[in-house]
Amino acid sequence: MHEIKKPRRNMFVAIVVIALALLGGLQTIPLTNGENGLAQPPPQLQPDVKITSITFSNNNPGEDEEITISATVWNNNTMNITNVTITFSYDITTIENITNLSIGAKENMTINVTWKAVKWNHNISVMVSIDGMPLKDSMMSKEITVNAKPIGDVLSLVIALMIVFIIITGTITIPGIWKYITNKKCK
Amino acid sequence: MSFKRDIMEDITHTYIGIQYELRKHLRRRRFAIAIILAVVLPILFYAVPKIWNTGFAETSESFVSSNLGFVNLLIIISAALFAGDAISGEFEKKTALLTFSTPQRRTSIFAGKYIAALTAIFVIVSLYYIITILEVIQIYGINNVPLDLVKSYLLALLYVCSVLSLTFFFSSIFKSVISSTLISFFTLMMILPIVSMLLTVVKIEPWFIVTYSAGLITDVFVQPIFMGGAGGERGGGFTEYAPDFGTGVWVMVAYAVILFIMSIIIAVRKDVE
Numbered sequence A: 001m002h003e004i005k006k007p008r009r010n011m012f013v014a015i016v017v018i019a020l021a022l023l024g025g026l027q028t029i030p031l032t033n034g035e036n037g038l039a040q041p042p043p044q045l046q047p048d049v050k051i052t053s054i055t056f057s058n059n060n061p062g063e064d065e066e067i068t069i070s071a072t073v074w075n076n077n078t079m080n081i082t083n084v085t086i087t088f089s090y091d092i093t094t095i096e097n098i099t100n101l102s103i104g105a106k107e108n109m110t111i112n113v114t115w116k117a118v119k120w121n122h123n124i125s126v127m128v129s130i131d132g133m134p135l136k137d138s139m140m141s142k143e144i145t146v147n148a149k150p151i152g153d154v155l156s157l158v159i160a161l162m163i164v165f166i167i168i169t170g171t172i173t174i175p176g177i178w179k180y181i182t183n184k185k186c187k
Numbered sequence B: 001m002s003f004k005r006d007i008m009e010d011i012t013h014t015y016i017g018i019q020y021e022l023r024k025h026l027r028r029r030r031f032a033i034a035i036i037l038a039v040v041l042p043i044l045f046y047a048v049p050k051i052w053n054t055g056f057a058e059t060s061e062s063f064v065s066s067n068l069g070f071v072n073l074l075i076i077i078s079a080a081l082f083a084g085d086a087i088s089g090e091f092e093k094k095t096a097l098l099t100f101s102t103p104q105r106r107t108s109i110f111a112g113k114y115i116a117a118l119t120a121i122f123v124i125v126s127l128y129y130i131i132t133i134l135e136v137i138q139i140y141g142i143n144n145v146p147l148d149l150v151k152s153y154l155l156a157l158l159y160v161c162s163v164l165s166l167t168f169f170f171s172s173i174f175k176s177v178i179s180s181t182l183i184s185f186f187t188l189m190m191i192l193p194i195v196s197m198l199l200t201v202v203k204i205e206p207w208f209i210v211t212y213s214a215g216l217i218t219d220v221f222v223q224p225i226f227m228g229g230a231g232g233e234r235g236g237g238f239t240e241y242a243p244d245f246g247t248g249v250w251v252m253v254a255y256a257v258i259l260f261i262m263s264i265i266i267a268v269r270k271d272v273e
Helices: A006-028 A154-186 B002-027 B029-052 B060-083 B088-092 B095-100 B106-140 B148-173 B177-201 B245-269
Strands: A049-056 A066-075 A081-090 A093-103 A107-116 A120-130 A140-146 B229-234 B238-242
Touching: A049 A081, A049 A120, A049 A140, A066 A081, A066 A093, A066 A120, A081 A107, A093 A107, A154 B002, A154 B106, A154 B148, A154 B245, B002 B029, B002 B106, B029 B060, B029 B106, B060 B106, B060 B148, B060 B177, B088 B148, B088 B177, B106 B148, B106 B245, B148 B177, B148 B245
Parallel strands: none
Antiparallel strands: A049 A066, A066 A107, A081 A093, A081 A120, A120 A140, B229 B238
């Protein structure tokens, strides 16, 4: 039987240690995509939950009118999903967050929120988050046109016109009044 | 008693001035030109789609709104026609010298000119609205005549007052008819709209500009979905604004009253050389 000599054994141990160290080091080097050199997150499996439709109780509401926005969420997974948050927003303003929802496997859920319509064209968006993390590609948007309130009233216009006419006709008499006042003072 | 007589005299003199000015407007071809414009412009909106068979707007509101889009232009043209030379003409032709020998005050004369021009433009604007209403009745039926037309008409009359005061103001400043007419015309047609647009670009609402407030004439038909202040950002970060009703009305009143008083003061104090 050959016996490994002590110096050789030490060298073998050293090589193994170096090899292990190198392997460990390689594992800590971030993966790069080769183009921009940015680190890529490890692939994660996201639950397949999507907004499938957005509907409005009135597609052409007036300003300040309260309308109901309904969004249907579809859970395409084979397991139930909990702690779901649905965020309703118009443009970049949040309307309401509906939290702590649970959606059964392969099930739809319809969520309604009430919105006091704001004049102008808006993009109503609905987004799904699970455990506070927004789901990629879960958002859906729909445009809505909110008409401004009918503006003005006839009475204020009549008053405005009367003010103009009174002042214009009053200007005619001002020199006469002024003359009377100054003459009275002189006397 | 003398006070009452003085006031009555002033009113009578103004009335005589109005009559004279109205007769002058009728004699001149200007009134005929303005009448032709008031008739032809709205008829075009009816005739062109009819001849080319392109169909009319879906709603009577849309039809009226697009038709009345040109009433502002008609008002500006009419103001330039009837008031561009109202005061400056008297000084250019030296006819203002005659006021020294007449018992009439300059205030009565110029107020008479203003009221006569106002009456003439009111007639023209009314004609434009009457033709538009007849077209709406013909196309959409009498039940579909928008009630907001009353508001639009009153706003147009208010705008006439403010435009006329501005034209009178320039007419009182300048001694040349061409200068006063052109400056008032270009101020209303180009300068004020350009200033409004530039202010909008830097995100300042041009609420104090009368041509901006004139947008209310057609806005009352609820065509724009945003009223008063910023509507929202469009492509390229350009913010759109629309006049607020209350502010717009008071801006028009302020222009009409302040500029009229200023023009009368300037005209009364002006030297005839």
